Each structure stands twice: as structure tokens, then as C-alpha cells.
Amino acid sequence: MKLTIYIKDDKEQKRCRELDYLFFVCVLGLIGSFPLHYxxxxxxxxxxxxxxxxxxxxxxxxxxASGYLFFLSWAGMWFSPQPxxxxxxxxxxxxxxxxxxFSIPLTHLLISTPFLLAGAWFGIGGVKEVTLxxxxxxxxxxxxxxGVYSIVRHPQYLGGLLAxxxxxxxxxxLYSLISxxxxxxxxxxxxxxxxxxxxxxxxxxxxxxxxxxPMFIPRLRRSRxxxxxxxxxxxxxxF
Numbered sequence: 001m002k003l004t005i006y007i008k009d010d011k012e013q014k015r016c017r018e019l020d021y022l023f024f025v026c027v028l029g030l031i032g033s034f035p036l037h038y039x040x041x042x043x044x045x046x047x048x049x050x051x052x053x054x055x056x057x058x059x060x061x062x063x064x065a066s067g068y069l070f071f072l073s074w075a076g077m078w079f080s081p082q083p084x085x086x087x088x089x090x091x092x093x094x095x096x097x098x099x100x101x102f103s104i105p106l107t108h109l110l111i112s113t114p115f116l117l118a119g120a121w122f123g124i125g126g127v128k129e130v131t132l133x134x135x136x137x138x139x140x141x142x143x144x145x146x147g148v149y150s151i152v153r154h155p156q157y158l159g160g161l162l163a164x165x166x167x168x169x170x171x172x173x174l175y176s177l178i179s180x181x182x183x184x185x186x187x188x189x190x191x192x193x194x195x196x197x198x199x200x201x202x203x204x205x206x207x208x209x210x211x212x213x214p215m216f217i218p219r220l221r222r223s224r225x226x227x228x229x230x231x232x233x234x235x236x237x238x239f
Contacts, residue, residue, distance in 0.1 A: 022080040023175050027182070029073030034186060036066035040138045041194050043201065056139070063138040074164070074183070077176045084172040087111075108169045115166030122148055123159025138194070145209065151218050153195070153209070157187040158216050191215060 039046070040062035047055035086105050093106040125148035127135045134140050135156065148155035161184060168177035195215075198206045213219075 020082065020175075023077060023082050026073045026076035026080055027179065029069055030077070030182070030186065033066045033070040033073065034190070036062045037070065037138070037190055038193055040066055041190075041197050043139060043197060059139060060137040064136050067136050067138075074160075077179060078164075078167040078171055078173055080175075082173055082175040085174045085177070086172060104170060105172060108172055112166040112168075112170035115162045116170070119159040119162030119164075119166055121159070122152070122155040123163065126154075126156035126159065150213065153213050153215050154187070154191045157191055161187055161216075187216075 040059050043055070043059055046059045049055065050058055087107050089107070094103040095106060095109060096103050129144055129147045129149055130140060152158050161180075164176070164180060164183050167173070168180070195206070195210065
């Protein structure tokens with residue numbers, strides 16, 4: 001069984017070769033957003049260095065800058081010109097997008113839909129719980145333990161990872177799919193850094209929470225009524 005990589009014609013092949021660099025520029029942008037995001041969650045260190053008020057403003061500026069740079073670079077990885085792939089099973093059936101000179105293999109649509117729906121549920125649910133302001137600045141002033149944060153500790157990152165896989169299949173974007181381990185590593189390293197800072201700020205409350213709720217993969221446990229989410233006591237915080 002072989003993965004089929006295809007480019008429609010010589011003209012498109014030449015265009016992809018000329019514009020491949022756009023994908024790698026987006027990858028560099030994604031990597032470049034990492035230190036800004038990393039610094040944005042070091043709330044206590046920034047306040048010690050610049051004073052409380054200025055430290056908060058600097059951290060929020062880092063957070064907003066890293067967020068927009070990350071999102072634009074990330075979306076660019078999905079939509080930039082690159083070789084397209086198609087799964088070899090079943091017999092390829094495509095959906096033609098009128099006026100867009102673009103087609104979606106039916107198999108890819110079926111695979112991508114649950115990833116995109118689940119990604120939207122976790123991502124939007126996470127923003128709804130902590131507010132858009134906190135999601136942008138990576139600074140939380142209150143303890144959150146409700147909604148999707150009772151399922152995983154980092155629902156916004158989980159939603160993003162699911163969306164990345166979903167868009168890669170939906171757009172048949174080969175380079176984007178191959179870059180998935182990079183996106184996973186980014187999310188894991190940032191999540192781990194955030195948790196280190198959360199322990200410094202909230203102490204044993206967050207440590208208790210992290211023992212009860214998994215980082216990315218929801219934990220199910222069996223009960224008389226079937227499966228249910230892991231239980232959670234109040235006293236948690238997350239970005």
C-alpha cells in the first residue's frame with residue numbers, strides 16, 4: 001500500500017516548486033513565536049524584572065504577539081502551495097469545489113470532519129471558559145475547573161492539534177501533515193512550561209488538579225453507568 005502524491009500538471013508542478021518556500025517561511029514563523037510564547041507565561045519573573053504593572057503589560061504584549069504570529073504561521077502551513085497527497089483506499093472519489101479549481105478526496109473529507117469538529121469543540125470551549133482576553137495574553141486571574149478544563153488540562157492546545165490534522169487531510173496538504181510532530185512538540189513544550197509557572201503561582205492546588213486531569217488525552221474510567229470523565233475537585237487554573 002502506497003501513499004499517492006500528486007500534482008495535477010506541469011504548470012502546477014512548477015508553481016509548487018517556486019512557492020514551496022512559503023511553507024518553510026511559515027514554519028520559521030511558527031518556531032519564531034515559541035520564545036515569545038515561552039516568555040509570556042513567566043509572569044512572576046517578568047514582574048520581578050520590570051515591576052508588577054509593567055511586568056504584566058510586557059507579558060501580555062509577548063502573549064498577543066506570539067499568538068498572532070503563531071496563528072498566521074500555522075494557517076499558512078495549511079494553505080501554502082505544497083504537494084497534495086491521496087490515500088490509496090478506497091477507490092478515489094473527489095468533491096469538486098466550483099470556481100476554486102480545487103477538489104477534496106471524499107476519504108479525506110470523512111477523515112477530517114471528526115478531527116475538525118472535535119478540535120473546534122475543545123478549542124472554542126477552552127476560550128469560552130477562560131475568556132478571549134486570557135487566551136490571547138496567556139494570563140489568568142482566576143481559577144478554572146469547569147467545562148472542557150475538567151476533561152484535559154490544555155483543551156485549546158488539544159483542539160489545535162486536532163484541527164491541524166483535520167485541515168491537513170481536508171486540504172490534502174502533504175508538508176502540513178508531515179509537520180504534525182513539530183506542532184505536537186511545540187504544544188507539549190509550551191504546556192509543560194505553563195504548568196511549571198502555574199505551580200509557582202497556585203502551588204498544591206494545581207498539583208492536585210494535574211494528578212486528577214490528564215494533559216492532552218482524556219481519561220475515561222469505568223463506572224456502573226458506563227464510562228465517565230475523571231472527577232475533579234475545585235482549585236485549578238490554566239491558560
